[in-house]
Amino acid sequence: MGVQRPSPTALVARARTLVETMTDRARWIYALPPAEATRHVASTLEAHGFTRREADASARAAKWTHDSENAAFVLLERPDLDVVLVEAEGAAAADALGALIAKTGFYAQSTLLSSAFDVPSEDARKALLTLAHMVVAWDDDWADLFVLHLAAPDPIVRADAVTALTIAALVARDKGPCLELLDEAARRETFPKLKETMEQARGVVDAIAMQ
Numbered sequence: 001m002g003v004q005r006p007s008p009t010a011l012v013a014r015a016r017t018l019v020e021t022m023t024d025r026a027r028w029i030y031a032l033p034p035a036e037a038t039r040h041v042a043s044t045l046e047a048h049g050f051t052r053r054e055a056d057a058s059a060r061a062a063k064w065t066h067d068s069e070n071a072a073f074v075l076l077e078r079p080d081l082d083v084v085l086v087e088a089e090g091a092a093a094a095d096a097l098g099a100l101i102a103k104t105g106f107y108a109q110s111t112l113l114s115s116a117f118d119v120p121s122e123d124a125r126k127a128l129l130t131l132a133h134m135v136v137a138w139d140d141d142w143a144d145l146f147v148l149h150l151a152a153p154d155p156i157v158r159a160d161a162v163t164a165l166t167i168a169a170l171v172a173r174d175k176g177p178c179l180e181l182l183d184e185a186a187r188r189e190t191f192p193k194l195k196e197t198m199e200q201a202r203g204v205v206d207a208i209a210m211q
Helices: 008-025 034-047 091-104 109-116 122-132 140-150 155-172 178-188 192-206
Strands: 027-032 050-056 061-066 072-078 083-089
Touching (some): 034 050, 034 072, 109 140, 140 155
Antiparallel strands (some): 061 072
């Protein structure tokens, strides 16, 4: 597959790059422990001038906006991944996010990346799906990680990788390398149903408007 597992030092450096990229875009996404998120989100955000504006119980999602309207938080519960994903956008969100993760803790990107390379384990599947929600900008390292999963011998792993890749494109608001990765995976795929799933995912990704 041509994708080697990074060293622990490289994983830490990669995680640092992800945070730097988020900071450059004033858009941060972290995975929080669910119990701690439930305990601290409302009180912390309210203390920093955020108000809960929108909620979708069926989607397990909620949006909080700043009184100045120049920052927002989106919370997404993912019980299947054992995390609550928090996205903070806008410079005014930085202090509130720092206060929040200081109380809740978070799953370090380096740990998630390490797990994601343990294909085809269940932890790798969950880690990739979690990391897919953190792709605020595409680069070669992201593409390599998805290639690793899309080329796995286990068709279940490949199917999960298609889902994760679609999520990543939607989160990044950018097709990035997704169409090429899906096309290459579809050319290799021997399971007709999974090949169809890849083609459907391609349609979703292709419809994403560049932002």
